Amino acid sequence: MRECFELRDVDAGGRIGELTVPRADVTVETPALLPVINPNLDTISPRRLAEEFGAEILITNSYIIYGTDDVREAALEDGLHDVLDFPGAIMTDSGSFQLAEYGEIDVTTEEILEFQHAIGSDIGTPVDIPTPPDVSREQAEDELATTQERLEIAADVDTGEMLVNAPVQGSTYPDLREDAGRHAAETDLDVFPVGAVVPLMNDYRYDDMIDAVAGAKRGLGADAPVHLFGAGHPMMFALAVAMGCDLFDSAAYALYARDDRYLTVRGTRHLDDLDYMPCSCPVCVSHSPDELRALPDREREEELAAHNLHVTFEEIRRIKQAIRAGNLLELVEQRARAHPTMLDGYRALLDHADQLERSDPVSKGAFFYTSHESARRPEVRRHHRRLERLAVPDALFLTEGSTDGGDAYDDTWRVQPPFGPFPRELSKSYPLTAEVPDRTDRGALAAAADGVARLVEDNPDTEFALGHRGWPADVLARVPDRVERVGLSSDAE
Ligand SMILES: [Zn+2]
Numbered sequence: 189m190r191e192c193f194e195l196r197d198v199d200a201g202g203r204i205g206e207l208t209v210p211r212a213d214v215t216v217e218t219p220a221l222l223p224v225i226n227p228n229l230d231t232i233s234p235r236r237l238a239e240e241f242g243a244e245i246l247i248t249n250s251y252i253i254y255g256t257d258d259v260r261e262a263a264l265e266d267g268l269h270d271v272l273d274f275p276g277a278i279m280t281d282s283g284s285f286q287l288a289e290y291g292e293i294d295v296t297t298e299e300i301l302e303f304q305h306a307i308g309s310d311i312g313t314p315v316d317i318p319t320p321p322d323v324s325r326e327q328a329e330d331e332l333a334t335t336q337e338r339l340e341i342a343a344d345v346d347t348g349e350m351l352v353n354a355p356v357q358g359s360t361y362p363d364l365r366e367d368a369g370r371h372a373a374e375t376d377l378d379v380f381p382v383g384a385v386v387p388l389m390n391d392y393r394y395d396d397m398i399d400a401v402a403g404a405k406r407g408l409g410a411d412a413p414v415h416l417f418g419a420g421h422p423m424m425f426a427l428a429v430a431m432g433c434d435l436f437d438s439a440a441y442a443l444y445a446r447d448d449r450y451l452t453v454r455g456t457r458h459l460d461d462l463d464y465m466p467c468s469c470p471v472c473v474s475h476s477p478d479e480l481r482a483l484p485d486r487e488r489e490e491e492l493a494a495h496n497l498h499v500t501f502e503e504i505r506r507i508k509q510a511i512r513a514g515n516l517l518e519l520v521e522q523r524a525r526a527h528p529t530m531l532d533g534y535r536a537l538l539d540h541a542d543q544l545e546r547s548d549p550v551s552k553g554a555f556f557y558t559s560h561e562s563a564r565r566p567e568v569r570r571h572h573r574r575l576e577r578l579a580v581p582d583a584l585f586l587t588e589g590s591t592d593g594g595d596a597y598d599d600t601w602r603v604q605p606p607f608g609p610f611p612r613e614l615s616k617s618y619p620l621t622a623e624v625p626d627r628t629d630r631g632a633l634a635a636a637a638d639g640v641a642r643l644v645e646d647n648p649d650t651e652f653a654l655g656h657r658g659w660p661a662d663v664l665a666r667v668p669d670r671v672e673r674v675g676l677s678s679d680a681e
Pocket of ligand 1 (some may be wrong): 467468469470471472473495496498
């Protein structure tokens with residue numbers, strides 16, 4: 189276990205954790221949002237972020253501080269906490285983003301880390317190479333090698349109590365992300381940003397983003413705190429948390445406010461298009477859209493930024509409550525309905541159901557089946573895996589209905605979509621207590637048929653029959669031929 193990070197609650201790949209930041213003498217509860225502060229231009233003051241919004245940690249760019257004479261001198265003299273007037277933990281970025289945008293920066297890893305330490309940063313960042321998506325594999329490998337050399341240099345720099353980020357790169361190659369994660373976890377460094385995903389999010393490629401994070405997570409292991417670097421839209425937090433991200437940074441709250449964009453958990457709206465305020469934060473209950481539009485630029489920007497922060501922090505709290513209650517995937521499923529590309533992201537998450545299953549708790553409060561995607565959840569995979577450990581008699585009747593017709597068999601098991609077969613005594617145990625709609629869909633039937641197939645294949649010496657309520661031919665085709673099919677009338681109980 190890493191000393192600075194402790195896990196408290198887990199749901200799917202999501203977790204509530206505690207990140208201990210010794211230099212700030214602060215413990216940050218994760219998932220956490222780090223508002224981005226531009227030291228030259230703050231829309232909402234860091235003091236207000238802490239007191240009004242409850243921000244425990246923020247992030248600012250050390251390269252901007254380094255390059256701005258008066259801010260640099262003040263930071264060196266008084267320390268960042270005084271300059272920014274922020275009581276929580278302060279993370280600093282190194283300027284890798286500027287490197288990506290403008291081609292070059294002129295400091296070494298040692299210099300920028302020592303500088304971050306000197307100005308009083310609590311979590312520093314080395315200069316890595318943020319390789320963009322879709323580059324050649326050769327470029328991704330070469331740049332990753334450079335990043336890895338710099339992480340090794342960074343691990344040797346004496347930074348006292350300052351924690352140090354170890355960015356995980358690898359472009360859109362999940363296996364390189366996995367290698368990068370493994371290498372980063374083996375260094376002495378502390379926090380693990382998954383880097384260069386901003387272009388994926390700008391293009392709404394949430395599925396590729398999930399694949400990149402899943403790769404990084406396989407390499408990093410469960411005990412590493414993971415920062416989805418540059419991800420600040422609350423719409424995708426639940427999805428990213430479910431894949432195992434712990435930290436998010438938002439520049440979006442201020443950048444979007446600057447051009448009258450209004451964040452919601454279902455996407456971005458433009459202030460011009462709002463007839464009503466779909467929110468109950470202090471900004472939205474005290475202004476109508478017309479009143480907001482009538483404000484002078486600077487005030488309007490500040491009010492919109494405040495709204496954007498309120499919804500962003502609110503979503504983080506909602507996600508934590510969902511993890512605690514064990515219904516994070518239900519929340520992800522709701523968010524996936526906001527935009528087709530979010531649905532792609534959710535479907536990509538389910539492609540990693542086996543990976544999620546390793547951390548998913550054995551028992552939770554409830555399982556609500558709310559779409560055919562629910563059939564691919566980790567709980568269904570786990571039930572199928574569990575079937576191989578169950579003892580079966582010589583002849584077994586599996587049925588969606590009552591025991592009628594099962595007299596010729598040694599025992600009768602229930603079949604419930606999407607899980608498939610299970611012995612009666614398990615019917616009160618999670619996830620077989622799931623709430624499933626009466627009007628079952630094909631996804632649930634197919635998953636149930638796969639469960640039957642699994643049980644039959646695990647028990648070649650047992651004779652099986654399957655009582656089903658009108659399963660379509662392509663679903664029945666998933667069940668081995670040697671299983672006798674028994675059609676039940678649809679109202680049989
Ligand atoms: Zn609001």
